[in-house]
Amino acid sequence: MAFVIRQRQIAADNWQLLKPAADGSAPALPADGDVIVPLALWRGQRADLLARSGRLGVWLDGHEDPAEIAGDLACFALVAVNFSNFGDGRGYSIGRLLRERYGYKGELRAIGTVVRDHLYYMAGCGFDSFLMRDGEDPAESLAAFGDFSDSHQATVERPLPLFRRRSGTTASGH
Amino acid sequence: MYIYDEIDQRLVDERVSQYRDQTRRFLAGKLSEDEFRALRLRNGLYIQRHAPMLRIAIPYGLLASRQLRKLAHIARTYDRGYGHFSTRQNMQFNWPQLERVPDILAELATVQMHGIQTSGNCVRNITTDHFGGVAADELIDSYVWCEVLRQWAMFHPEFSYLPRKFKIAVNGAQADRAAVKIHDVGLHAVHDANGELGFRVLVGGGLGRTPIIGSVIREFLPWQHLLTYLDAILRVYNRYGRRDNIHKARIKILVKARTPEVFAQEVESEWAHLKDGPATLIPEEIQRIEARFTRSAYAKLPATDANLEVALAADRAFRNWHLRNVVRHKVPGYAAVTLSLKKTGVPPGDVTAEQMDAIAQLADRYSFGELRVSHEQNVILADVKLSDLHALWQEAHALGLATPNIGMLTNIICCPGGDFCSLANAKSIPVAAAIQERFDDLDYLYDIGELDLNMSGCMNACGHHHVGHIGILGVDKQGAEYYQISIGGSQGNDASLGKVLGPSVSQAEVPGVIEKLIEFYLAHRVADAERFIDLVRRIGIEPFKEHVYGVRNQAAADRRRQLATA
Numbered sequence: 001m002a003f004v005i006r007q008r009q010i011a012a013d014n015w016q017l018l019k020p021a022a023d024g025s026a027p028a029l030p031a032d033g034d035v036i037v038p039l040a041l042w043r044g045q046r047a048d049l050l051a052r053s054g055r056l057g058v059w060l061d062g063h064e065d066p067a068e069i070a071g072d073l074a075c076f077a078l079v080a081v082n083f084s085n086f087g088d089g090r091g092y093s094i095g096r097l098l099r100e101r102y103g104y105k106g107e108l109r110a111i112g113t114v115v116r117d118h119l120y121y122m123a124g125c126g127f128d129s130f131l132m133r134d135g136e137d138p139a140e141s142l143a144a145f146g147d148f149s150d151s152h153q154a155t156v157e158r159p160l161p162l163f164r165r166r167s168g169t170t171a172s173g174h
Numbered sequence: 175m176y177i178y179d180e181i182d183q184r185l186v187d188e189r190v191s192q193y194r195d196q197t198r199r200f201l202a203g204k205l206s207e208d209e210f211r212a213l214r215l216r217n218g219l220y221i222q223r224h225a226p227m228l229r230i231a232i233p234y235g236l237l238a239s240r241q242l243r244k245l246a247h248i249a250r251t252y253d254r255g256y257g258h259f260s261t262r263q264n265m266q267f268n269w270p271q272l273e274r275v276p277d278i279l280a281e282l283a284t285v286q287m288h289g290i291q292t293s294g295n296c297v298r299n300i301t302t303d304h305f306g307g308v309a310a311d312e313l314i315d316s317y318v319w320c321e322v323l324r325q326w327a328m329f330h331p332e333f334s335y336l337p338r339k340f341k342i343a344v345n346g347a348q349a350d351r352a353a354v355k356i357h358d359v360g361l362h363a364v365h366d367a368n369g370e371l372g373f374r375v376l377v378g379g380g381l382g383r384t385p386i387i388g389s390v391i392r393e394f395l396p397w398q399h400l401l402t403y404l405d406a407i408l409r410v411y412n413r414y415g416r417r418d419n420i421h422k423a424r425i426k427i428l429v430k431a432r433t434p435e436v437f438a439q440e441v442e443s444e445w446a447h448l449k450d451g452p453a454t455l456i457p458e459e460i461q462r463i464e465a466r467f468t469r470s471a472y473a474k475l476p477a478t479d480a481n482l483e484v485a486l487a488a489d490r491a492f493r494n495w496h497l498r499n500v501v502r503h504k505v506p507g508y509a510a511v512t513l514s515l516k517k518t519g520v521p522p523g524d525v526t527a528e529q530m531d532a533i534a535q536l537a538d539r540y541s542f543g544e545l546r547v548s549h550e551q552n553v554i555l556a557d558v559k560l561s562d563l564h565a566l567w568q569e570a571h572a573l574g575l576a577t578p579n580i581g582m583l584t585n586i587i588c589c590p591g592g593d594f595c596s597l598a599n600a601k602s603i604p605v606a607a608a609i610q611e612r613f614d615d616l617d618y619l620y621d622i623g624e625l626d627l628n629m630s631g632c633m634n635a636c637g638h639h640h641v642g643h644i645g646i647l648g649v650d651k652q653g654a655e656y657y658q659i660s661i662g663g664s665q666g667n668d669a670s671l672g673k674v675l676g677p678s679v680s681q682a683e684v685p686g687v688i689e690k691l692i693e694f695y696l697a698h699r700v701a702d703a704e705r706f707i708d709l710v711r712r713i714g715i716e717p718f719k720e721h722v723y724g725v726r727n728q729a730a731a732d733r734r735r736q737l738a739t740a
């Protein structure tokens with residue numbers, strides 16, 4: 001069974017992930033409940049979505065531009081990013097852009113092909129919520145966040161790169 | 175040598191544990207072939223035609239003697255007693271067992287080595303000039319900057335699943351010995367009008383199926399901004415590089431599709447957000463990394479050595495070697511020596527465990543315990559006293575490492591080819607051996623002068639055939655192994671791509687064609703100083719072509735005539 005990790009814990013989850021139908025047409029919108037909708041649906045039915053009772057989330061595919069929702073982030077209780085396959089790395093950049101450039105502070109969820117071996121990197125790019133792929137092991141997945149005890153780069157979690165933490169300089173000042 | 179600190183060591187150790195667990199899950203059936211593939215590749219493990227192949231990083235080609243001894247130990251314990259230096263300044267083992275790779279990596283970690291990012295769609299081992307730190311025309315010690323980049327690239331959270339592999343080269347000297355124009359990103363150190371250090375940034379160069387010379391997208395990037403600017407380049411590539419077709423996924427295709435000008439603008443606008451952010455480099459960090467490099471404790475020596483002069487005058491073979499394999503050092507009384515791994519009959523770059531141990535010993539005795547691996551697949555002892563050269567030559571000679579052919583035709587750069595590589599169209603090693611045999615007369619070889627001959631077993635171009643003065647490419651012709659020959663390629667400041675000479679030829683015909691090219695060159699150069707490549711540039715490839723194919727057609731016509739009259 002697929003399961004969700006949120007804030008480094010296995011979490012109960014009521015979100016319904018709506019996907020376009022096989023022919024690409026917009027999915028039907030359930031009358032109530034919490035839904036994560038594709039970007040196209042948000043663009044097309046914004047008013048209807050805002051009028052619903054349940055909570056609202058949106059998801060971006062790897063080729064979609066987070067700039068498109070930059071002005072709407074306050075409307076969402078959750079933003080998700082789809083990783084279409086094991087090697088699809090576009091979502092890492094999208095995660096960072098949402099956090100660092102567009103200032104998104106809410107729940108940021110990785111969906112799609114999300115397996116244990118990605119988690120450390122995804123967390124570094126600002127994801128704090130993960131819809132794990134079917135068949136993943138919960139305990140092994142939770143352990144993945146500790147694969148490395150430090151990282152050289154600036155990450156969303158540790159905004160200063162290792163060299164600044166080492167030298168104690170925080171401002172860039174150049 | 176850069177010496178790890180506690181954090182560097184910890185990260186590498188943690189990587190071993192991570193990979194051990196991934197291997198365990200794969201063997202337990204919890205990871206699919208495909209997914210394990212993506213994971214093992216970024217630890218250097220390929221599955222080849224005959225067996226797995228493990229590629230071990232030699233960061234920017236620098237190696238300590240204790241590390242080379244460890245490689246010798248691994249060759250003996252886990253492999254068949256030898257290894258292969260690749261054109262990417264890595265070491266490859268051809269027969270490790272998949273189950274034992276975690277143990278090999280754990281052994282490597284004890285000498286600060288690893289296979290991290292030696293393959294897979296991520297930032298690969300950073301390469302540079304193998305004369306870094308000793309060349310007279312150096313602006314900066316490129317090793318320091320390579321190490322800065324190694325740390326930035328290692329497990330980069332955003333850029334670990336790129337569309338395709340990503341290779342960066344740094345050149346710290348005036349002459350380009352790092353081939354910055356044929357890398358995904360090439361960084362060439364420069365000073366601006368105020369004497370400030372920065373880098374000229376090139377993108378989109380590369381060989382492979384679509385060879386392209388890189389384009390300059392920034393003439394001067396102040397050094398402080400190196401990492402943020404690279405982040406910007408990689409982000410544009412990560413988001414927009416093609417992922418639908420493996421043959422169109424390198425950054426060069428994106429740069430070409432968008433044009434270098436448009437690509438540069440995109441990078442600039444991305445960079446506008448990242449510039450001056452926390453990843454902006456600070457002098458303290460550069461100093462910290464500089465200080466973690468071991469430095470050779472040079473003695474104060476006179477610029478010449480009388481005994482050396484005597485030995486050179488007395489011994490012609492030593493003189494030949496000195497002429498070809500020894501280069502000037504910026505410190506008086508020292509020289510840099512190339513030990514050749516291109517002995518006739520030995521696959522280029524192959525080195526036995528015994529040779530590794532012996533080279534480690536030479537490094538300890540003659541060159542401060544350090545050595546370098548060149549992209550030409552040779553080993554360099556960079557800090558040898560002039561007074562030691564004769565003794566070193568004698569020992570190297572006894573070990574079969576003193577072939578005096580550096581820069582010469584028989585110093586062939588060559589990929590493993592069909593004997594080892596599952597992607598190959600044709601064998602490359604026996605072809606190299608046949609050419610070396612054909613040109614084993616040293617006087618003739620020296621008369622020919624400087625000539626780079628590069629060979630690849632398929633269009634992935636691991637042997638960099640496009641930039642050889644003569645390039646040989648293995649092709650498949652209805653299931654038979656054929657070779658396409660090109661001339662006029664070159665790397666360095668005046669990099670160019672070779673042009674195909676004509677129809678491909680069979681394995682047996684290759685040495686003859688090379689001989690024809692050389693014959694033509696010797697007959698038409700205006701002076702000894704006009705190198706093969708210079709002549710090609712001066713008169714074009716047509717006359718060469720006529721000489722080679724005209725004669726070949728003639729031979730075929732003769733044969734037909736003989737048959738007809740028989």
Ligand code: SF4
Pocket residue numbers: 589590591592595596597598599630631632633634635636637
């Ligand atoms: S050029 Fe081709 S044959 Fe040679 S090593 Fe590379 S992939 Fe293999």
